[in-house]
Amino acid sequence: MLKTRRRIIFFLFEGAEHLSSEKIGFEESLKSHVVDAGKCAGCAACVVSCPFFCLEYSDGKPKLIKECESCGICLRVCPRYQWNTQEMEKHVFGRQHSGNEPFGVFRRVVLARAVDEEILERCQDGGLVSALLAFALEHNVIEAAVVSGVSSEKPFHPVPRLATTREQILECSGTRYTYSPNMLALQEAAKQKKKAVAFVGTPCQIQALRKMEAARLKKYVAPIKFAIGLMCTESFTYEGLIEEHIKNRLGISPEQIKKMNIKGKIIVETLSGEEKIIPLKEAKAYTRQGCHHCRDFSSELADISAGGLGLTNWTFAVIRTEKGEKIFESAEKNGAITTKPVDKEGKAWRLLHLLSSKKRGVK
Ligand SMILES: Cc1cc2nc3c(=O)[nH]c(=O)nc-3n(C[C@H](O)[C@H](O)[C@H](O)COP(=O)(O)OP(=O)(O)OC[C@H]3O[C@@H](n4cnc5c(N)ncnc54)[C@H](O)[C@@H]3O)c2cc1C
Ligand code: SF4
Ligand code: SF4
Ligand code: SF4
Known part of the structure; x- marks a missing residue:
């Protein structure tokens, strides 16, 4: 029985060998310490990661639908269970953020805007996110993007989407301020065996993605070419x-x-x-209950973070990793986006500091 269980885990999660000795189950970990404690972000990382398909995403939370095999995988990917910022920063950047980086490790901050009129027409702020995705798709950097679209049944209700064309990326442009568990679209990407994927998500989803990466759930993380994190104060019901x-x-x-x-x-x-x-x-x-427990405003672990920060028609971009820098500079050089420097005396810069510190609980 134990052998079969291990084989299932290895088959589904190449590289997850180190997880199989864990004996903690969903109920004594995520259910009692996260979901019942009102801390669940609703990211769905646990649901997509369970190799035994024991969890269902229901009413914005995970729900156990069959006997848990206590393999311990779901708790390894949850951003609200045993979260350790220092450890995760070391995993992503090889170092912790310094005292001069109150909004996390970064390489460059810049204001950016799409050049394409169609993107500008449909986007939320400067259209940076959609422009980068469309550029990456057009230049074969990715074959699909995990984004959030709008439900055909419930108006203005966000739903996870796997966009594979420029038109689909544009259809999903703009912000819905209610929750979209984009991880479910990453599951769809894995089902469709996509090999090159961009991920767009809120800070809690980027945290979950990094935990999946640290847990070496290759099925989901190996295809990720870059992850764009949206800045987020809260989301609403x-x-x-x-x-x-x-x-x-x-x-x-x-x-x-x-x-x-x-x-x-x-x-x-x-x-x-x-x-x-x-x-x-x-x-x-x-405000959703789980958002009250959130400590990340600016998607501190993303390759690129994007926010509006009170600006009009510009996206505030924080470029954090080499991967992020590469796709951003490539789009910039090819004329897909235009940029201008951040005013370091300006309101957006101050707001980024203020909201990041406030969420981290730093006075
Ligand atoms: C819930 C939420 C709260 C936010 N709060 C803030 C804030 O407090 N301060 C701030 O500066 N910025 C905030 N943002 C980010 C901001 O609204 C813009 O998304 C960001 O500035 C990028 O703009 P853009 O024009 O470059 O994006 P666009 O080119 O318009 O692309 C936006 C992308 O976001 C995706 N998306 C839309 N809705 C959701 C959703 N609900 N969940 C996940 N993905 C989604 C779309 O699929 C699209 O790919 C928030 C975003 C969300 C989703
Ligand atoms: S991943 Fe699935 S089987 Fe493993 S502990 Fe979590 S719910 Fe149980
Ligand atoms: S925060 Fe995400 S991973 Fe954790 S219990 Fe909630 S849905 Fe699952
Ligand atoms: S505030 Fe934003 S990042 Fe934090 S849990 Fe809520 S939706 Fe996720």
Whole structure:
């Protein structure tokens, strides 16, 4: 029995040999210390990593659907279980962040914008994320991108997507401020045996991805060419923000939402050209429970981090790794993106410091 169990793990997770001696199961680890404790980020890393398919993603959380084999893999990939920033920084960068890097290790900070008018039309801020993905696809750096699109059944509800064409990347541009477990699209990439994939996700998802990498779950991490992390203060429940507030209180049908952006307040733009404001203080009531336990604002472990930081039509980019630098510079040299220096006295720079420190709990 034990041999069969090990064989299943080795077959599904080449390189995960070192995990098989672990005897802790889901219920005494993630269920009791993360999910029931209200700390679950909802990233779905545990669900996709279970080699015995014991977990289902249900209501934004993992749910045990058959007897756990206590292999210990799910707890190795969870960003909310035994998280160690120093260890993970060493894994990604070979060193810890210094006192001069309050938003994590980085090589370059710069403002960036897509050059393509179609991307600029559909994107959230400067379209850097979509421009990099479209560029990487066009130049055969990747064959697919893990992103988040919009549900065809529930308006403005984000759903994980595996984009394989430029049109699909563009369809997924823009931000939905409710949660999208993009890891489920990475599972789809593995199913389709994609060999070169870019991953876009929130900081909690980038943390999970790095833990999967450290746990050597090659099936998922080997194809990753680069990971773009979005900056993130919080995400909201769909029921609260979209249904209770926008639909019931503001009287805007979710089908009518064209775009939402957060610039000190939530700005809801409708298809008919109306603009409604939701004060951030009011929206806080809809913050997902797991977000209250989050310590990473700027996706500190991503290859490239991207955020709006109050800017208009520019994306604030933090380039952190060699991989990130390579794809960014290549897109820049080929004219897919344009850049300008960050004003180090400016509001965006100060906001990045402030929000990063606030999330880390540093006064
Ligand atoms: C939940 C959430 C909260 C955020 N909070 C902040 C913040 O507080 N401060 C800040 O500066 N920036 C925040 N951002 C990032 C910001 O909204 C932009 O995504 C970022 O500036 C990149 O802009 P862009 O024009 O380059 O991206 P685009 O080219 O428009 O591409 C955006 C990418 O994000 C993906 N995406 C959209 N919604 C989601 C989602 N819910 N989950 C995962 N991926 C998604 C899309 O698939 C697309 O690939 C947040 C993003 C999210 C998803
Ligand atoms: S990965 Fe699956 S089998 Fe292994 S401990 Fe977690 S739930 Fe149980
Ligand atoms: S944070 Fe992610 S990995 Fe951890 S229990 Fe929640 S969904 Fe699973
Ligand atoms: S605040 Fe953002 S990064 Fe943190 S758990 Fe929530 S969605 Fe994930």
